[in-house]
Amino acid sequence: xxxxxxxxxxxxxxxxxxxxxxxxxxxxxxxxxxxxxxxxxxxxxxxxxxxxxxxxxxxxxxxxxxxxxxxxxxxxxxxxxxxxxxxxxxxxxxxxxxxxxxxxxxxxxxxxxxxxxxxxxxxxxxxxxxxxxxxxxxxxxxxxxxxxxxxxxxxxxxxxxxxxxxxxxxxxxxxxxxxxxxxxxxxxxxxxxxxxxxxxxxxxxxxxxxxxxxxxxxxxxxxxxxxxxxxxxxxxxxxxxxxxxxxxxxxxxxxxxxxxxxxxxxxxxxxxxxxxxxxxxxxxxxxxxxxxxxxxxxxxxxxxxxxxxxxxxxxxxxxxxxxxxxxxxxxxxxxxxxxxxxxxxxxxxxxxxxxxxxxxxxxxxxxxxxxxxxxxxxxxxxxxxxxxxxxxxxxxxxxxxxxxxxxxxxxxxxxxxxxxxxxxxxxxxxxxxxxxxxxxxxxxxxxxxxxxxxxxxxxxxxxxxxxxxxxxxxxxxxxxxxxxxxxxxxxxxx
Numbered sequence: 001x002x003x004x005x006x007x008x009x010x011x012x013x014x015x016x017x018x019x020x021x022x023x024x025x026x027x028x029x030x031x032x033x034x035x036x037x038x039x040x041x042x043x044x045x046x047x048x049x050x051x052x053x054x055x056x057x058x059x060x061x062x063x064x065x066x067x068x069x070x071x072x073x074x075x076x077x078x079x080x081x082x083x084x085x086x087x088x089x090x091x092x093x094x095x096x097x098x099x100x101x102x103x104x105x106x107x108x109x110x111x112x113x114x115x116x117x118x119x120x121x122x123x124x125x126x127x128x129x130x131x132x133x134x135x136x137x138x139x140x141x142x143x144x145x146x147x148x149x150x151x152x153x154x155x156x157x158x159x160x161x162x163x164x165x166x167x168x169x170x171x172x173x174x175x176x177x178x179x180x181x182x183x184x185x186x187x188x189x190x191x192x193x194x195x196x197x198x199x200x201x202x203x204x205x206x207x208x209x210x211x212x213x214x215x216x217x218x219x220x221x222x223x224x225x226x227x228x229x230x231x232x233x234x235x236x237x238x239x240x241x242x243x244x245x246x247x248x249x250x251x252x253x254x255x256x257x258x259x260x261x262x263x264x265x266x267x268x269x270x271x272x273x274x275x276x277x278x279x280x281x282x283x284x285x286x287x288x289x290x291x292x293x294x295x296x297x298x299x300x301x302x303x304x305x306x307x308x309x310x311x312x313x314x315x316x317x318x319x320x321x322x323x324x325x326x327x328x329x330x331x332x333x334x335x336x337x338x339x340x341x342x343x344x345x346x347x348x349x350x351x352x353x354x355x356x357x358x359x360x361x362x363x364x365x366x367x368x369x370x371x372x373x374x375x376x377x378x379x380x381x382x383x384x385x386x387x388x389x390x391x392x393x394x395x396x397x398x399x400x401x402x403x404x405x406x407x408x409x410x411x412x413x414x415x416x417x418x419x420x421x422x423x424x425x426x427x428x429x430x431x432x433x434x435x436x437x438x439x440x441x442x443x444x445x446x447x448x449x450x451x452x453x454x455x456x457x458x459x460x461x462x463x464x465x466x467x468x469x470x471x472x473x474x475x476x477x478x479x480x481x482x483x484x485x486x487x488x489x490x491x492x493x494x
Contacts, residue, residue, distance in 0.1 A: 001048045001051045001052040002048070002111070002112075005052060011041055013097050013100075019035065019093075020093060022034070023085055042072075046061065046062055053107075055117070056117040061107060063392070067387070068100070070384055074089060079469070091383070091385070119413075120419070122396070122400070123419035123420055125397060126397050126420070127419055127423045130423040133427065136298040143300065146353075148356070156261075157241035157261060158187075159188070159240045159244060159257055160234075160239060160240030160243050161187065162234035163191045163192070163246055163248060164231065164245075164247075165192065165196065166193075166217075167197055167200060169203060171248040175250060176191065178251040179257075180210055181252070182257045183255060188238070189211060192217050193214065194230045215234060218233065220478075225480055226480070228325050228328055228329055231334065232324065241315065241316055242261060242314070244257070244260060245312055249361055249364075249367065250360070251361075252360075260351075261313075267349045268314060268342045268348065269314040269339060269348050270312065272351045273291060273306070273353055274359045275440070277360040278440060287361070287363075288431075288435050288438045288446070288449070289372070290371075291434050294308065303344075304340070307339040310361055314338065318347070322341050332480065333375055370474070376457075391458060394457060394458070399455075405420035427450055431446040431447075
């Protein structure tokens with residue numbers, strides 16, 4: 001069976017290579033047959049591997065095989081320009097092919113020599129990972145804290161609050177009223193109705209006497225993502241020196257605008273991590289998970305700075321210098337693209353909100369989940385190999401700490417139990433800090449919530465990947481996969 005598994009594996013890798021070559025010039029219907037052959041060979045390889053021996057590496061090979069099948073099915077679906085499909089398929093095929101060969105060799109070594117997995121080594125790796133995550137969160141918390149010494153400039157810049165709204169009759173009034181409570185003197189408020197089907201336009205116009213400007217949105221074409229078109233229209237209408245973009249689920253206090261302008265200082269752009277609003281405290285998983293993405297990944301570099309779309313501010317002149325939204329028509333996270341651009345020149349900053357800053361989020365758990373679906377696969381560059389890497393990392397080195405602790409107690413292994421307990425304690429303390437940043441009263445749930453967050457992230461990653469590659473991603477009743485995948489071959493680059 002082992003020889004048969006090797007033969008199946010080699011042939012399947014050769015078939016994948018043939019598919020890649022066939023994609024260079026054009027898409028041919030015969031590739032569908034090659035896709036079926038490749039999937040059959042992958043299944044046959046796994047059956048032979050399982051029949052010969054079950055060990056630690058068997059499960060890794062099966063996981064790799066699942067992603068190889070996803071990669072080959074992208075060819076059958078053919079949702080992209082064939083040149084981009086060739087590039088993406090080839091990159092993924094090489095990655096998963098090399099990974100299969102590597103773990104296949106380890107599998108053979110363990111199966112034929114009767115070796116066992118070094119759990120102590122894995123426990124030490126888990127301890128190192130938990131320590132790095134601890135440092136990442138607490139260093140990030142320190143670097144991105146509110147800087148009380150920063151004050152408003154002598155000449156106050158004019159500020160435009162830009163709010164896109166689509167079918168937001170519930171959240172919109174509270175959002176507008178919170179902004180209207182601002183004590184900042186040079187302020188204009190613009191609210192765009194993004195082709196709503198409810199009473200949103202009427203609600204916006206009701207605040208006209210308070211100085212709120214109503215902006216009528218346009219129906220988006222395939223050349224724009226709807227949210228980016230709304231942003232672009234707001235930016236065109238805004239007259240402020242500083243533009244602050246917020247979602248309708250964001251709440252300000254009376255001093256928030258002043259604090260944001262002071263924190264912006266000499267930076268061109270700043271993004272804010274909001275606190276959870278009292279009115280929507282019950283969302284205990286999705287928002288902390290998003291905060292993990294921004295603070296737990298050691299993102300202290302100019303190429304991948306932390307950023308959130310809930311609330312962010314940018315200086316109008318600097319924003320125009322980098323091309324505005326016209327250069328970001330199809331960027332699912334335009335604020336992330338801008339943050340990277342400004343960060344390369346030391347002009348971007350991230351801010352963790354507190355009671356003084358007063359930026360809060362009242363987004364429902366359902367909307368947070370939809371936001372996660374919209375952004376998670378994009379954060380991973382629409383590459384299955386990155387989804388696999390994050391899944392593997394979380395499974396074996398974070399979630400695995402809890403599994404190893406349970407196993408060590410079951411087997412009465414004192415050394416393993418000691419290492420696993422320390423890892424779990426470090427992870428729990430780190431998760432508590434993330435929950436304290438996200439929630440007001442329910443942060444204590446962070447003591448035991450991390451394994452559930454990991455499972456939620458797996459679900460979000462896989463569902464987001466499936467939506468972009470094979471299904472649809474609906475945002476505000478619009479399928480954003482259509483302009484992303486069917487019009488041009490890739491997202492525009494700054």
